[in-house]
Amino acid sequence: TTMLWNDRLVKKEEIKLSIEDRGYQFGDGVYEVIKVYNGSMFTVTEHIDRFYESAEKINIVIPYTKDVLHKMVYDLIEANEIVNGYVYFQITRGSSPRAHAFPQPTTEPVFIAYTMKGERSIENFEKGVKAKFVEDIRWLRCDIKSLNLLGNVLAKEAAQQAGCYEAIQHRGEIVTEGSSSNMYGIKDGVLYTHPTNNLILHGITRRVIMSLCEEIGLSVIEEAFTTEQAIDMDEFFMSSTSSEITPIIQIDDSIIGNGKPGEWTRKLQAAFDARVQQLGSL
Ligand code: PLP
Structure with missing residues (x-):
């Protein structure tokens, strides 16, 4: 399967995440789940807007425009040939030696996205x-x-x-x-x-x-x-x-x-x- 690791489409095995990622140590990040029906994302604009709002509320700056993120996620769905299922994505504040306060200087956020197949219940x-x-x-x-x-x-x-x-x-x-x-x-x-x-x-x-x-x-x-x-x-x-x-x-x-x-x-x-x-x- 293909996943998104920051802005790159890669094989799952290629992804390397740090044990010092603040998502792993503090849950310091935000996420979204979008449903795919018949190859199309449902209410995609609303989900992407909420993703940026959630990130902003915890002072994470997403390093892509909404349009670029939309296209990245769309390409992922195509790469994995998802007809019915979900796309999950998250962003964390990035990796830094463990300390509660935000790292200074600011770390690079880490973005991950992957797809899941699934039919309606x-x-x-x-x-x-x-x-x-x-x-x-x-x-x-x-x-x-x-x-x-x-x-x-x-x-x-x-x-x-x-x-x-x-x-x-x-x-x-x-x-x-x-x-x-x-x-x-x-x-x-x-x-x-x-x-x-x-x-x-x-x-x-x-x-x-x-x-x-x-x-x-x-x-x-x-x-x-x-x-x-x-x-x-x-x-x-x-x-x-x-x-x-x-x-x-x-x-x-x-x-x-x-x-x-x-x-x-x-x-x-x-x-x-x-x-x-x-x-x-x-
Ligand atoms: N409330 C919580 C705590 C959730 O985690 C979710 C979604 O997973 C919802 C409500 C429903 O939100 P949505 O309709 O955007 O999936």
């Missing part, structure tokens, strides 16, 4: 999944798509240990987001989701969903809800680049609605599919 989309409440113990800059994912890792592990597909994280009573997804509840024909502040990642799929709600006439209130309100919702679902719109039919021991993906959720899924189809016809 149709069964989850159709049947829905179970989720588990997990206390949100992460830091207060969850808006940054940081390589520091220990809180997310522990939340997902706790969910999977309980036989659940995803964790629903909450700070005290307030539901924030999943371990790698955003969360939504629908009650009496209104969709509720946590506002985009420092406590959640501003999901790209979430932005698509906001536009789809307008398209299908579903009212949205971007207000946080509690765990108690969550289990009382008529419908519940999660969203992410890989999980798209996945219905949640059970949280811990509580069945949501009638235990099946809800009407509005299905409409949103259909509208999402139409967006993906549009991409293929470009």
Whole structure:
């Protein structure tokens, strides 16, 4: 397989990373994941914009223009002949003897990208999944798509240990987001989701969903809800680049609605599919 190592397409075996890379020692970097449908990247501009925003928030200067990065990633997808799958990329602050403060003089950032093949999880989309409440113990800059994912890792592990597909994280009573997804509840024909502040990642799929709600006439209130309100919702679902719109039919021991993906959720899924189809016809 071919990967990107800084601005070069190379074989995986050629890549040499330092044990003093700050990504390895401190999780000092940011990343993105973009879905490839039928050879095209979905919402690529939004993902690239967020990558630059995340980097800027931690003072990493990406040494390429957005257009150059877009082309590099596109060439990688072509080189690996990805039809359906993902492209992952990350940038770290670079390599320097271990010390917490930023290295002086500034190090060269290290960029890595690779692709993965993967089909859509149709069964989850159709049947829905179970989720588990997990206390949100992460830091207060969850808006940054940081390589520091220990809180997310522990939340997902706790969910999977309980036989659940995803964790629903909450700070005290307030539901924030999943371990790698955003969360939504629908009650009496209104969709509720946590506002985009420092406590959640501003999901790209979430932005698509906001536009789809307008398209299908579903009212949205971007207000946080509690765990108690969550289990009382008529419908519940999660969203992410890989999980798209996945219905949640059970949280811990509580069945949501009638235990099946809800009407509005299905409409949103259909509208999402139409967006993906549009991409293929470009
Ligand atoms: N929240 C977290 C913590 C995530 O890691 C992710 C994505 O992996 C999301 C939300 C969903 O974001 P997106 O729709 O951009 O994939």
